[in-house]
Amino acid sequence: MADAGLLRFHVPEPEVRPGGTPDFSNVTIPKAGSVPRPEIEVDPRSIRDMAFSIIRVLNRAGEAVGPWAGLLSDEELLEGLRHMMTLRTFDARMQMAQRQGKTSFYMQHLGEEAVSCAFRKALKPGDMNFPTYRQAGLLIADGYPMVTMMNQIYSNEADPLKGRQLPIMYSSKEHGFFSISGNLATQYIQAVGWAMASAISNDSKIAAAWIGDGSTAESDFHAALVFASTYKAPVVLNVVNNQWAISTFQGIARGGSGTFAARGLGFGIPSLRVDGNDYLAVHAVAKWAAERARANLGPTLVEYVTYRAGAHSSSDDPSAYRPKAESDAWPLGDPVIRLKNHLIHKQVWSEERHTQAEAEILETVIAAQKEAESHGTLHAGGKPSTRDMFEGVYAEMPPHLRRQRQQAGV
Amino acid sequence: MPRRTMIEAIRDAMDVSMGRDESVIVYGEDVGFFGGVFRATQGLQAKYGKSRCFDAPISESGIVGSAIGMAAYGLKPCVEVQFADYVYPAYDQIVSEAARLRYRSNGDFTCPIVVRMPTGGGIFGGQTHSQSPEALFTHVSGLKVIVPSNPHDAKGLLIAAIEDPDPVIFLEPKRLYNGPFDGHHDKPVTPWSKHDLGEVADGHYTIPLGKAAIRRQGSAVTVLAYGTMVYVAQAAAEETGIDAEVIDLRTLLPLDLEAIVASVKKTGRCVVVHEATLTSGFGAELVALVQENCFYHLEAPVARVAGWDTPYPHAQEWDYFPGPARVGRALVETMEA
Numbered sequence A: 001m002a003d004a005g006l007l008r009f010h011v012p013e014p015e016v017r018p019g020g021t022p023d024f025s026n027v028t029i030p031k032a033g034s035v036p037r038p039e040i041e042v043d044p045r046s047i048r049d050m051a052f053s054i055i056r057v058l059n060r061a062g063e064a065v066g067p068w069a070g071l072l073s074d075e076e077l078l079e080g081l082r083h084m085m086t087l088r089t090f091d092a093r094m095q096m097a098q099r100q101g102k103t104s105f106y107m108q109h110l111g112e113e114a115v116s117c118a119f120r121k122a123l124k125p126g127d128m129n130f131p132t133y134r135q136a137g138l139l140i141a142d143g144y145p146m147v148t149m150m151n152q153i154y155s156n157e158a159d160p161l162k163g164r165q166l167p168i169m170y171s172s173k174e175h176g177f178f179s180i181s182g183n184l185a186t187q188y189i190q191a192v193g194w195a196m197a198s199a200i201s202n203d204s205k206i207a208a209a210w211i212g213d214g215s216t217a218e219s220d221f222h223a224a225l226v227f228a229s230t231y232k233a234p235v236v237l238n239v240v241n242n243q244w245a246i247s248t249f250q251g252i253a254r255g256g257s258g259t260f261a262a263r264g265l266g267f268g269i270p271s272l273r274v275d276g277n278d279y280l281a282v283h284a285v286a287k288w289a290a291e292r293a294r295a296n297l298g299p300t301l302v303e304y305v306t307y308r309a310g311a312h313s314s315s316d317d318p319s320a321y322r323p324k325a326e327s328d329a330w331p332l333g334d335p336v337i338r339l340k341n342h343l344i345h346k347q348v349w350s351e352e353r354h355t356q357a358e359a360e361i362l363e364t365v366i367a368a369q370k371e372a373e374s375h376g377t378l379h380a381g382g383k384p385s386t387r388d389m390f391e392g393v394y395a396e397m398p399p400h401l402r403r404q405r406q407q408a409g410v
Numbered sequence B: 001m002p003r004r005t006m007i008e009a010i011r012d013a014m015d016v017s018m019g020r021d022e023s024v025i026v027y028g029e030d031v032g033f034f035g036g037v038f039r040a041t042q043g044l045q046a047k048y049g050k051s052r053c054f055d056a057p058i059s060e061s062g063i064v065g066s067a068i069g070m071a072a073y074g075l076k077p078c079v080e081v082q083f084a085d086y087v088y089p090a091y092d093q094i095v096s097e098a099a100r101l102r103y104r105s106n107g108d109f110t111c112p113i114v115v116r117m118p119t120g121g122g123i124f125g126g127q128t129h130s131q132s133p134e135a136l137f138t139h140v141s142g143l144k145v146i147v148p149s150n151p152h153d154a155k156g157l158l159i160a161a162i163e164d165p166d167p168v169i170f171l172e173p174k175r176l177y178n179g180p181f182d183g184h185h186d187k188p189v190t191p192w193s194k195h196d197l198g199e200v201a202d203g204h205y206t207i208p209l210g211k212a213a214i215r216r217q218g219s220a221v222t223v224l225a226y227g228t229m230v231y232v233a234q235a236a237a238e239e240t241g242i243d244a245e246v247i248d249l250r251t252l253l254p255l256d257l258e259a260i261v262a263s264v265k266k267t268g269r270c271v272v273v274h275e276a277t278l279t280s281g282f283g284a285e286l287v288a289l290v291q292e293n294c295f296y297h298l299e300a301p302v303a304r305v306a307g308w309d310t311p312y313p314h315a316q317e318w319d320y321f322p323g324p325a326r327v328g329r330a331l332v333e334t335m336e337a
Helices: A044-052 A074-099 A113-120 A146-154 A186-200 A219-230 A261-267 A279-294 A335-345 A351-374 A386-390 A399-407 B006-020 B044-048 B060-073 B088-098 B134-138 B151-163 B229-240 B257-267 B282-297 B324-336
Strands: A128-130 A207-212 A235-241 A271-275 A300-305 B024-028 B053-055 B076-080 B114-119 B144-146 B168-173 B213-216 B221-225 B244-248 B251-253 B270-277 B303-307
Touching: A044 A261, A044 A271, A074 A113, A074 A146, A074 A279, A074 A335, A074 A351, A113 A235, A113 A279, A113 A335, A128 A186, A128 B060, A146 A351, A186 A207, A186 A219, A186 A235, A186 B060, A186 B088, A219 A235, A219 A261, A219 B060, A219 B088, A235 A261, A235 A279, A261 A271, A261 A300, A271 A279, A279 A300, A279 A335, A335 A351, A386 A399, B006 B024, B006 B044, B006 B076, B006 B151, B024 B060, B044 B053, B060 B076, B060 B088, B076 B151, B114 B151, B134 B144, B134 B168, B134 B251, B134 B270, B134 B282, B144 B151, B151 B168, B213 B229, B221 B229, B221 B257, B221 B282, B221 B324, B229 B244, B229 B270, B229 B324, B244 B257, B257 B282, B270 B282, B270 B324, B282 B303, B303 B324
Parallel strands: A128 A207, A207 A235, A235 A300, A271 A300, B024 B053, B024 B076, B076 B114, B114 B168, B144 B168, B221 B244, B221 B270, B270 B303
Antiparallel strands: B144 B251, B213 B244
């Protein structure tokens, strides 16, 4: 019998803090190609172990191996690489613009580009994402104009959201991108509701819910899993585990559960873990989950194991809570480099072409930025009108808002 | 014209709406097979099928959150929260999401949902089945807030709410479900079948949001009330013999300021009554508006009668409830001031 003694309070701690040597030896990384690919009709009970493994396609040699490989053509992979590079360059420019005072706030994707870029390619037109603030790859990979994104970031006169929303809280129904709230986890149950509506309407569209590791602790996450499970909603439930919720390591939200994917098991939801830095693996798993949803087989929970290489936001300094070199030590590598190496291995890409592409992309992003800035930035140039502030609270402006608009002199 | 209880009128509103528009979906806790703990959705699942009327897990944030997603898809969910006292887990979804979706997305996504919930006390429900949280919703830009006081209005307002393009909080004073309760808890309530406002036309009709109704004409003092307090105020007027004009606000947001100002300018006196707790209650907003708009017509301070600032008690329910005696005293004091 264990020594009873006095009760002791337990607070989980990450392995290493600033000053220490990064150590991911506790992260078990299965070999690429080693996790089987079940049929989508599989009995969820028979694949419970997949919630504790990691589906990987790209190996260290840059080869695509195993049963999840082979879904994408060279052209599609080259396009995927370009999307990720574009997102990375876009982020770098916008982060800089924020530092230059052209906007108030920015959030970048560094290290996580594969997740949203590859996922988008598994969806069909009409499907709806309910994203968090770190899935702009969904827009980039769907051809949403970068200028429009920048207009939103700058809250300028061409901002489609009329300056009402914090930078990067995009909205585009046309591109299957639900309005980002900025609150956490609320969108998860909304995605399930959207999917329920699609099923109620005997439609063929599916929804995708997005959440980070930290926000899985919110009750809306659990509500979403209950509703998705109960009504077999056609939804893909994505959890992006980038290891850090601002300064809080993922163990605080995960608790005693082995993985975030394992959260789905109690709901009878097939739950998979995937290498989030592996474009091919992300796409293959997303496609599997999307096919299940579309085939009336219900929800799938997917945990993307990745690493937030950058700061949480432009207001954050990670050196205060984790070792500086931790991202270099991350065992799943960098998604852009890994896909690049794969394409070089396939002899459809080269270092020279990559360098050339980087320059081209930078030029395109800078051109978009110039155009966006011609419409103004947060504190200079064209801006949305004060009158816009009063519009759109309701479909029709009620009398009390009309009176207030008058008082404001607009 | 057929007479209906308030529950029957509310059910009829959903029935009519579901019959006219396939996108209207009704769900909530116990709402499907059983028809709701107050029977408001009885028979709707049998009539419209399980895809359009169904039971939900006990998760208010799940119910409202999923409704927001459905509305974004293009449906018109009309969901039930079993008691207004249970709405708080859904408050984030209502305040941060439903209310702001149109604004923050510049109309890219909208949120035409109705959240129905029984409100108010008088049924010995204690602190978890008696609250009146309307002020928590009237404080939120982007919402509309309705408190009907009778079957006729309940049906017309609920149909209008379901057809409204924006989110509507629909608070049903549960003490009025069976009759116009006037606070005299020791006497049986007149059933709606014997009351003019129990007359509920068949089929489709709406009552526009944002329009108050005068329930009792008077010239001495204006009483601003809604829900159960409309009848309490009328009883207080009868019992004190004071010629009070009782205005039933019906919609709190947007508010019919015109009707309020016209009446107070006529009477020169005003008493505001609600069952919810006093401090920062909706009455404070009403008093401020009366002061701003009618100050030079006022002959007495504007009085408030409300629930005491305590949690809703159980055994002391009738000491807490602002009944006709308390409202009557306020009328007398306002007349004497």
